[in-house]
Amino acid sequence: MITARQFLVAAFTAVVLSTSVWAQGAGTDFSKIDITAEKIAPNLYMLSGSAGTDPGHQDAAGGRIGVLAGPDGIFMVDAQYGQLTDKVLAAIRQISPAPIRFMANTHVHIDHTGGNANFAKMGVTIFAREDLREELKHPPALANGTPAPARDPASLPVVTYGMGAPVKFHMNGEVVDLIPVRAAHTGGDTMIRFENANAIMIGDFYRNYGYPYIDTNNGGSLKGALEALDATTELAGPDTRLIPGHGTIIHRTDIVPYRDMILAVQAKVQQMISQAKTLQEVLAAHVTAPYDAKVPGGLLPAGAGTSADRFVAMVYSELKAGK
Numbered sequence: 001m002i003t004a005r006q007f008l009v010a011a012f013t014a015v016v017l018s019t020s021v022w023a024q025g026a027g028t029d030f031s032k033i034d035i036t037a038e039k040i041a042p043n044l045y046m047l048s049g050s051a052g053t054d055p056g057h058q059d060a061a062g063g064r065i066g067v068l069a070g071p072d073g074i075f076m077v078d079a080q081y082g083q084l085t086d087k088v089l090a091a092i093r094q095i096s097p098a099p100i101r102f103m104a105n106t107h108v109h110i111d112h113t114g115g116n117a118n119f120a121k122m123g124v125t126i127f128a129r130e131d132l133r134e135e136l137k138h139p140p141a142l143a144n145g146t147p148a149p150a151r152d153p154a155s156l157p158v159v160t161y162g163m164g165a166p167v168k169f170h171m172n173g174e175v176v177d178l179i180p181v182r183a184a185h186t187g188g189d190t191m192i193r194f195e196n197a198n199a200i201m202i203g204d205f206y207r208n209y210g211y212p213y214i215d216t217n218n219g220g221s222l223k224g225a226l227e228a229l230d231a232t233t234e235l236a237g238p239d240t241r242l243i244p245g246h247g248t249i250i251h252r253t254d255i256v257p258y259r260d261m262i263l264a265v266q267a268k269v270q271q272m273i274s275q276a277k278t279l280q281e282v283l284a285a286h287v288t289a290p291y292d293a294k295v296p297g298g299l300l301p302a303g304a305g306t307s308a309d310r311f312v313a314m315v316y317s318e319l320k321a322g323k
C-alpha cells in the first residue's frame with residue numbers, strides 16, 4: 001500500500017517531466033472568464049482574467065496582457081489563451097478603436113501565446129526571441145511520452161531577435177524596449193519596458209502567487225532566473241512598477257525577499273544533496289515551510305503549476321545536474 005504522499009510524489013513527478021497541464025488551461029471553463037482592464041499610465045493598460053476560474057492560475061485566469069494605445073496604433077504584450085481572444089479584443093476596443101499593429105511575447109507558455117494565431121490572422125505582427133519561436137515550433141513531449149500537438153503556424157513570431165541590444169518601438173509618445181533575458185522562466189524570456197510610463201512587464205520569472213516556476217523543459221534555468229531578478233533590480237528605479245505575468249504589481253524592493261527565499265531553499269536542498277538525500281527525502285523535509293504562510297497558492301496540490309513540491313523538485317534537479 002502506498003501513502004497519499006508517495007502517490008502525490010509519483011503523480012507530480014510525472015507532471016514535472018513535461019510541460020505542466022496546469023499551465024495549459026486544463027479544466028478551465030473559458031465561458032466563466034471575464035477580462036478586465038487596469039489603467040497604468042494615460043495610454044497603457046493591463047488586461048487580466050477573472051480570479052477563481054483557471055485551476056493553474058487561481059489569482060487571475062491566464063497571463064496578463066499589456067496594451068499601449070494611441071494614434072499610432074496598438075502595441076500589445078502577450079496574447080492570453082486562444083479561447084479568450086474575443087473577450088480580449090472586446091476589452092481592447094473599450095480602450096481604443098485603433099488598429100492593433102504589434103505584439104511582443106514575454107515567453108512561450110500558452111497562457112501568454114495561445115491567442116497569437118488569432119491576432120496574427122487579424123494582421124498583428126508578432127515579435128519574440130528566436131528561442132521562443134523554436135520552443136513554439138518544437139514543444140516538449142507530453143508526460144506520457146507522446147509528442148505535444150503542433151501549434152498553428154500562424155502563432156509563430158514573424159520578427160525575432162537574440163540576446164543583443166533591446167528592440168525599440170517608438171509609438172504613441174512612448175519608447176518601448178524589448179529586453180532579452182538569459183534562460184530564466186524559459187529559454188526565450190523578454191522583459192518589456194515602457195520608458196515614459198516607468199513600468200516593466202517582467203513575464204513569469206517572478207511571481208507572488210505560488211512558488212517560482214522554472215520551465216527547464218523549455219530552456220529555463222535556476223541560475224538564469226536569479227540573474228533575471230538581479231537585472232530587474234538594476235534596471236528599475238525606486239518608483240518603477242514591475243508587472244509580472246501573474247499576481248500583483250510590485251516594486252524593486254519586493255524582489256529582495258523573493259530572491260532570498262530562492263537562495264535559502266537552494267542552500268537547504270544543496271545541503272541535502274551533499275548528504276546523498278533522494279528527491280523523496282528532500283520533498284518530505286518541507287524545506288519551504290518557513291515561507292508557506294507567506295506564499296499564497298504555494299500549497300496547491302503537488303504537481304500544480306506553482307506548488308512548493310514542484311519548485312523544490314526543480315531546484316533539486318538543477319543542482320543535481322550541477323547547474
Ligand SMILES: [Zn+2]
Nearest residue numbers: 063111204245
Ligand atoms: Zn504565465
